[in-house]
Amino acid sequence: MTIPLLEVQDLQTVFHTEEGAWPxxxxxxxxxxxxxxxxLVGESGSGKSVTGFSIFGMIDAPGEVTQGRVLFxxxxxxxxxxxxxxxxxxxxxxxxxxxxxxxxxxxxRIEEQMLEAIDAHQKLPKAQALQRCVEALAMVGIPAPEKxxxxxxxxxSGGMRQRVAIAIAMLNRPDLIICDEPTTAxxxxxxxxxxxxxxxxCQAQGTALIWITHxxxxxxxxxxxVAVMYGGRIVETGTVAEVLDAPRHPYTQGLLNSLPAQAxxxxxxxxxxxxxxxxSGRVPGCAFAPRCGRATPRCVDEQPPVTTIPGxxxxxxxxxxxxxx
Amino acid sequence: MMQPDKPLMTIDPSKRAQPLQDTPQxxxxxxxxxxxxxxxxxxxxxxxxLAVVLLAPFLSPQNxxxxxxxxLMDGRLKPMSEAASGMTYWxxxxxxxRDMLSAILHGLRISLMVGLSAVVLATIIGSLVGLVxxxxxxxxxxxxxxxxxxxxxxxxxxxxxxxxAILGRGVDKVVIxxxxxxxxxxxxxxxxxxxxxxxxxxxxxxxxxxxxGWRIMTRHLLPNCMGxxxxxxxxxxxxAIVLEAxxxxxxxxxxxxxxxxxxxxxxxxxxxxxxxxxxSMFPGLALLALILSINLIGDRLREALDPRx
Amino acid sequence: MTAMTTPVIELRDVHKRFVSAxxxxxxxxxxxxxxxxxxxxxxxxxxxxxxxxxxxxxxLVGESGCGKSTLGRVVxxxxxxxxxxxxxxxxxxxxxxxQDKLAxxxxxxxxxxxxxxxxxxxxxxxxxxxxxxxxxxxxxxxxVPGRVDAALAEVGLASEYRARLPHQISGGxxxxxxxxxxxxxxxxxxxxxEPVAALDVSIxxxxxxxxxxxxxQRGLTYLFISxxxxxxxxxxxxxxxxxxxKIVEMAPTAEIFGQAQHPYTxxxxxxxxxVGRRKRVFTPIKGEIPSPLNPPPGCTxxxxxxxxxxxxxxxVPRLRETSAGHVTACHLLD
Numbered sequence: 001m002t003i004p005l006l007e008v009q010d011l012q013t014v015f016h017t018e019e020g021a022w023p024x025x026x027x028x029x030x031x032x033x034x035x036x037x038x039x040l041v042g043e044s045g046s047g048k049s050v051t052g053f054s055i056f057g058m059i060d061a062p063g064e065v066t067q068g069r070v071l072f073x074x075x076x077x078x079x080x081x082x083x084x085x086x087x088x089x090x091x092x093x094x095x096x097x098x099x100x101x102x103x104x105x106x107x108x109r110i111e112e113q114m115l116e117a118i119d120a121h122q123k124l125p126k127a128q129a130l131q132r133c134v135e136a137l138a139m140v141g142i143p144a145p146e147k148x149x150x151x152x153x154x155x156x157s158g159g160m161r162q163r164v165a166i167a168i169a170m171l172n173r174p175d176l177i178i179c180d181e182p183t184t185a186x187x188x189x190x191x192x193x194x195x196x197x198x199x200x201x202c203q204a205q206g207t208a209l210i211w212i213t214h215x216x217x218x219x220x221x222x223x224x225x226v227a228v229m230y231g232g233r234i235v236e237t238g239t240v241a242e243v244l245d246a247p248r249h250p251y252t253q254g255l256l257n258s259l260p261a262q263a264x265x266x267x268x269x270x271x272x273x274x275x276x277x278x279x280s281g282r283v284p285g286c287a288f289a290p291r292c293g294r295a296t297p298r299c300v301d302e303q304p305p306v307t308t309i310p311g312x313x314x315x316x317x318x319x320x321x322x323x324x325x
Numbered sequence: 326m327m328q329p330d331k332p333l334m335t336i337d338p339s340k341r342a343q344p345l346q347d348t349p350q351x352x353x354x355x356x357x358x359x360x361x362x363x364x365x366x367x368x369x370x371x372x373x374x375l376a377v378v379l380l381a382p383f384l385s386p387q388n389x390x391x392x393x394x395x396x397l398m399d400g401r402l403k404p405m406s407e408a409a410s411g412m413t414y415w416x417x418x419x420x421x422x423r424d425m426l427s428a429i430l431h432g433l434r435i436s437l438m439v440g441l442s443a444v445v446l447a448t449i450i451g452s453l454v455g456l457v458x459x460x461x462x463x464x465x466x467x468x469x470x471x472x473x474x475x476x477x478x479x480x481x482x483x484x485x486x487x488x489x490a491i492l493g494r495g496v497d498k499v500v501i502x503x504x505x506x507x508x509x510x511x512x513x514x515x516x517x518x519x520x521x522x523x524x525x526x527x528x529x530x531x532x533x534x535x536x537x538g539w540r541i542m543t544r545h546l547l548p549n550c551m552g553x554x555x556x557x558x559x560x561x562x563x564x565a566i567v568l569e570a571x572x573x574x575x576x577x578x579x580x581x582x583x584x585x586x587x588x589x590x591x592x593x594x595x596x597x598x599x600x601x602x603x604x605s606m607f608p609g610l611a612l613l614a615l616i617l618s619i620n621l622i623g624d625r626l627r628e629a630l631d632p633r634x
Numbered sequence: 635m636t637a638m639t640t641p642v643i644e645l646r647d648v649h650k651r652f653v654s655a656x657x658x659x660x661x662x663x664x665x666x667x668x669x670x671x672x673x674x675x676x677x678x679x680x681x682x683x684x685x686x687x688x689x690x691x692x693x694l695v696g697e698s699g700c701g702k703s704t705l706g707r708v709v710x711x712x713x714x715x716x717x718x719x720x721x722x723x724x725x726x727x728x729x730x731x732x733q734d735k736l737a738x739x740x741x742x743x744x745x746x747x748x749x750x751x752x753x754x755x756x757x758x759x760x761x762x763x764x765x766x767x768x769x770x771x772x773x774x775x776x777x778v779p780g781r782v783d784a785a786l787a788e789v790g791l792a793s794e795y796r797a798r799l800p801h802q803i804s805g806g807x808x809x810x811x812x813x814x815x816x817x818x819x820x821x822x823x824x825x826x827x828e829p830v831a832a833l834d835v836s837i838x839x840x841x842x843x844x845x846x847x848x849x850x851q852r853g854l855t856y857l858f859i860s861x862x863x864x865x866x867x868x869x870x871x872x873x874x875x876x877x878x879x880k881i882v883e884m885a886p887t888a889e890i891f892g893q894a895q896h897p898y899t900x901x902x903x904x905x906x907x908x909v910g911r912r913k914r915v916f917t918p919i920k921g922e923i924p925s926p927l928n929p930p931p932g933c934t935x936x937x938x939x940x941x942x943x944x945x946x947x948x949x950v951p952r953l954r955e956t957s958a959g960h961v962t963a964c965h966l967l968d
Contacts, residue, residue: 016354020344043834044805061357066348157922158698187697188861189919192905196916214835217907221914244909258839259909260868265887268846269868271839275804284342300340526752529712530812534766534819535739548756 003074005175005208006032006055011068013047013054015279021064022279024050025232028068029306029313034175035206039219039240042229045276048212051229052178055210056095057085072176091121094169098181100161103168104153110137110164111149117171136167140197159190163197170201178210183218195222216255220244228252231277231287238312246323248314251288286315294318371622374437374615381434385427386412390583395422401601417603419592423584425603429611432586435496435579436615440566443503444558450504451511452547452554458512459519460542470516476509481568489577496585499578503565514557518550559623563616570612586612640724641685642823642855643709643742648718650679650704676926678704680879681718683953686823691849691856693870693887695863695902699926701879702859703747706825709857710744722823740770743816747828749808753800759786759811760796766819785814789844806837810844817848825857830865842869863906867891872959875899878926878934881953885960895962897939933965941966 011028014021025047032038042048054065057077070077072093077085089095097103105113114133118124124132130149137145140163153161162182169177179198183191199222202209211223219226220240227237228249236249247253256262257270274291283289289299296318304315377384389395399408399422406414416425458469485502492498522528523546531541572578573587581588586608593604656664656671664671678701686692696702707713708720711727720727722738730738746752753762763785764778773781783793789810800808809829816824826845830838842865848854860866866873867887874884875898883896894900901919921938924930930937936946943965951963 014345014348016348016351016358017344018355018358020346021348021351022344043836061350061354064348064350064354066345159922187923188863188905188907189697189901190923191907192916192918193920196918199916215907216835217909217911220909221907221911221916224913241912255835256909258836260839260842260862260864261909263868265868266846268843269839271843272836273840275806275837276834280341280344282342283340526746526748527754529707530744530746530752530815531754533710533712533739533744534769534815535736536765536769540769545754549754 003071004031005034005036005073006030006210007069007071008055009069009071011051011054011065011070013050013059013063013065016062016064017280019280021066023232024063024279025054025229027233027306028054029234030055030210030227032176032208032210035202035208036225037202037209037211037223039223039226040210040212040229041214041216041219041226043214043276045231045278046229047232048214048229049180050232052095052180052210052212056089056093056178058095087121090117090169090174091172092174093176093178094172094174095178096162096165096169096180096182098184100158100165101153103165104161106153109150109152114149114168114171117168121172132171133167136171137164139170139201140164140167141193142167159186159194162186162194166194166197166201170205170207173205174207176208176210178212180212181214184213184215191218198222216244216259217261228255231282232279233287233315234313235286235288235316236314242312248312248319248322249288249316250292250294250318250320253320254291286317292318366625368622368625370618374618377430378434378437381430385424385430386415387424387427389423389428389431397422401596401604403601404603416607417601419589419604420596425589425607428584428589429586429608432584432589432608433611433615435583435585436566436569436612439496439500439503439569439585440562440619443500443507443565443569444562446500446504447507447561448511448554448558451508451513452515452551454508455512455515455517456519456542456547456550459516459523460538460546466516469512473509473512476506477513479506481506482571485568485572486575486577489572494577494580496579496583499569499572502572503568507561507565510561511554511557514553515550518553519546522546522549556627559626560620562623563619566612566616566619586615639688641687641721642723643684643686643857644719644721644724645682645684645705645709646719646721648679648682648705648708648715648720649677650701650708650713651716652676652678674927677879677929678926679708679715682879682881684874684881686855686857688822688855689849689853690872691858691870693866693873694857694859694876695861695866695873696876697861697902697923699878699923700876701926702876703827705876706744706827706857706859709823710742710825711739712744736770740766740819741821742823742825743819743821744825744827745809745812745816745829747831749805749812749832750800752812753808755800757799758796759798759800759803762800762811763796763815763818766815770819772819781818785818788817788848789814790840804837806833806841809833809841813841813844813848817852821854823855823857825859827859828861829858831860831862838865845869863891863903875902878924878929880934880963881961882935882964883960883962884953885957889957889960893960895956895960895967896964897941897966898935901938933963 008028008030012023012026014023028051040048040051053059055070059065065078111133115129118129118132133149134145137148142148142160142163156164183194186194195218201207211219213219223240225238226240226243227234228243228251229235230251236243236247236252243252244256247256254272258272260269263269272291277287283300285300285302286304289295292299299317304317306313306315399418400420402414402418404415404417406417408414414424416429418424419428454469458466484506488502488505489498492501528541528545531545569578569585570587573585574591576591579585579588584592589608590605596604653673653675655673660671682705694702694705704713708715722742727738760782763782767773767778767781782796786793786795791807791810795803830841833841846869849856858866858869870887872884873887873890874881875896877898883890883894883899890899891903894903905918919938924934932948933946933951936942939946945965951965953961953963956962956967
């Protein structure tokens with residue numbers, strides 16, 4: 001049996017304040033095969049972005065990754081030196097952010113930024129490097145790529161900038177790309193174009209994706225597997241069909257039910273009352289318990305352990321019924 | 326009526342999860358977090374400064390403005406000399422027989438008064454102009470900003486010299502001279518901020534609710550634009566003090582009978598070469614210390630006022 | 635069935651243009667460089683006709699740059715229309731003065747998109763809510779605290795919240811305060827500009843329910859602007875699709891979602907992420923959304939339209955009734 005491309009075990013990241021270290025995410029277990037697309041779904045405060053940054057090694061003070069292993073092709077990233085990690089980033093693992101201007105330097109031409117991204121990891125003759133840049137831009141659908149190389153980021157529209165950011169991420173043919181809400185700020189038709197490109201690239205190059213979002217619809221259409229996060233923990237995971245058609249965790253069910261698309265027009269939507277707790281406002285047990293219609297006192301005091309069926313897992317003392325076999 | 330926004334289960338606050346107290350890097354991280362300078366130290370320094378300055382008349386051994394109390398025979402005495410009356414001249418005397426310590430304390434007082442009042446006045450005038458220009462836009466903005474540009478085109482000292490030549494000497498005239506040029510800076514800063522803030526939706530909401538223009542300007546726009554102006558003002562206090570010192574040094578600021586630090590330094594200049602260093606040096610050091618403290622306090626306050634709540 | 639009652643809001647051929655004329659310096663530079671500085675015009679709203687009847691919810695859908703937010707602000711009176719007429723309860727708004735003008739200003743209220751920017755960060759919640767009552771003397775001072783508490787309760791917030799500042803409450807709660815503030819002046823018409831776009835999914839459901847409850851209880855009429863077709867479908871009676879300043883299709887909700895006729899509407903519907911679809915093969919629409927500074931000639935959608943004909947590049951299609959209550963602007967349907 002081959003080792004998975006990425007295996008995260010028992011990851012915990014905390015944020016330090018005077019009162020103590022509040023766990024932003026805990027007990028994170030993720031398993032990703034080569035070429036697989038995993039959707040990491042959650043609302044604000046669920047810890048989905050912190051998870052992505054923790055895997056990528058980008059947690060800075062006052063944050064700290066305190067526990068767990070991040071096994072990339074069998075190697076624990078947390079044990080690597082800063083220099084070794086730097087070599088991996090941009091080469092084998094890349095990251096795309098919600099705001100493309102986090103990737104793109106507004107005062108440098110695209111050409112310089114792309115050449116720099118290649119140069120940091122391998123020495124290619126300039127002509128060859130330029131050729132690769134042009135190919136990358138063409139692959140994300142930028143028209144007249146040779147000319148656009150000389151442009152500055154502000155000369156592109158929002159959707160185009162994001163595509164350039166994706167092209168940069170793809171330059172060195174990474175094995176894994178972590179995408180933190182890359183299409184949230186974009187219009188629906190532009191989002192469609194970007195999802196199309198991502199799908200093409202992943203199928204052509206066998207790149208694995210972790211797609212972080214709050215939009216269940218995008219995950220449904222794009223991903224193979226999904227992990228639902230709430231209050232810093234993964235509360236449910238499985239294939240997209242399993243989780244979205246037959247959720248076991250009450251939060252997943254509540255989320256699906258509250259979508260307007262799932263409701264009859266004109267009728268009240270099923271809503272989840274209350275709001276997600278802040279880092280310091282969680283209960284010792286299941287973070288969703290205060291809002292959960294099925295919660296028992298045990299749910300508040302005790303953290304539910306993971307119930308695992310092959311390929312499927314959830315954390316709940318009072319899960320929903322399994323679908324009839 | 327909608328159900329109040331209560332979670333389905335009320336959780337006793339004491340039953341909340343507790344944070345971790347021990348992690349591999351907690352100590353290092355906390356050290357970094359705590360090293361951020363606190364505002365408390367700065368405020369204490371400020372209060373001390375203000376106290377010394379306000380209490381100057383009571384603290385100083387001698388009233389340096391009372392010409393009758395001065396004894397020319399006591400002129401140019403070294404620090405720690407004794408006076409005929411038994412008083413110790415801790416920092417020596419100047420050529421008029423004035424106790425340097427008392428003169429410095431009073432001089433500090435004048436410097437601080439000038440600095441603070443010039444800044445307060447310039448802030449009020451400049452903020453008003455900037456606010457009106459930003460809120461009304463159009464030709465109002467154009468006219469006001471061209472005036473601001475015009476004034477900013479003149480070097481402050483030059484304008485101050487001309488104004489003081491016209492107005493005569495005196496602490497209040499110095500303040501007026503400083504304000505007449507400085508307000509333009511505040512106007513620009515306020516206008517820049519107000520232009521940004523004016524586009525925000527709570528201003529649109531206020532218009533949508535039919536509030537009159539002056540109310541939107543003063544109740545909604547102004548309080549949210551004070552930040553950068555306050556930051557600038559704290560820097561400008563030191564500048565105003567230096568400006569006053571310069572003008573007095575040049576002989577156009579305060580009258581000779583009520584010397585400020587600048588004038589004291591000027592007075593002592595001629596004696597530097599003959600070895601009576603204390604007449605210039607101590608006022609100079611005092612001025613330096615004052616500017617340094619104000620800048621440090623200003624730095625701390627700026628960090629505290631930083632909008633990254 | 636003809637509507638005998640006057641629509642609450644009516645727009646007749648409304649245009650809104652933003653002109654940036656070159657200033658003196660730009661003109662000088664232009665003269666020197668022999669490239670005259672251009673006056674740039676953004677045609678944000680380009681000839682819109684609308685009627686919204688009392689109690690109706692019109693959903694206005696479009697992407698960035700389509701002009702829907704500008705249109706909303708024109709309706710609310712925050713931007714005066716450059717051309718055309720806006721009628722409130724049958725009266726032309728530009729001719730109103732005094733009490734009538736105030737009635738219109740307060741009668742059409744707006745709920746904004748960004749919950750954070752739409753509240754004065756320095757005002758406590760009770761001040762935000764009570765201010766309009768004080769300024770317009772809508773209630774005696776002694777009654778104001780009671781009205782504020784009632785408003786808080788109406789949007790589902792406990793009265794302890796009255797002393798808080800906006801940064802001390804969550805995004806969803808801020809949005810509810812924005813709604814409560816609009817309701818304090820008892821408006822008849824609410825322009826909702828992307829009111830749930832900035833909120834989490836589970837909070838969106840709460841706020842959408844709130845909108846629906848308020849409509850039922852207070853008999854309000856809404857112009858509901860959103861890019862989220864799912865939300866629009868749920869709450870609207872009629873839907874209008876906007877592209878680059880023009881309405882390209884308008885029909886009752888079920889018809890738009892069931893029998894969309896305009897190619898842009900069809901593309902939009904196809905692109906909306908659907909939880910029911912799995913492993914979709916994406917076939918997105920081509921091209922970028924054109925800038926409103928430089929709209930394409932003829933039908934502004936033609937560069938991206940899979941069915942574009944020669945005629946589409948030259949002639950602007952007019953909004954025509956293609957079936958009962960359904961209007962579309964497209965040459966394909968002639």
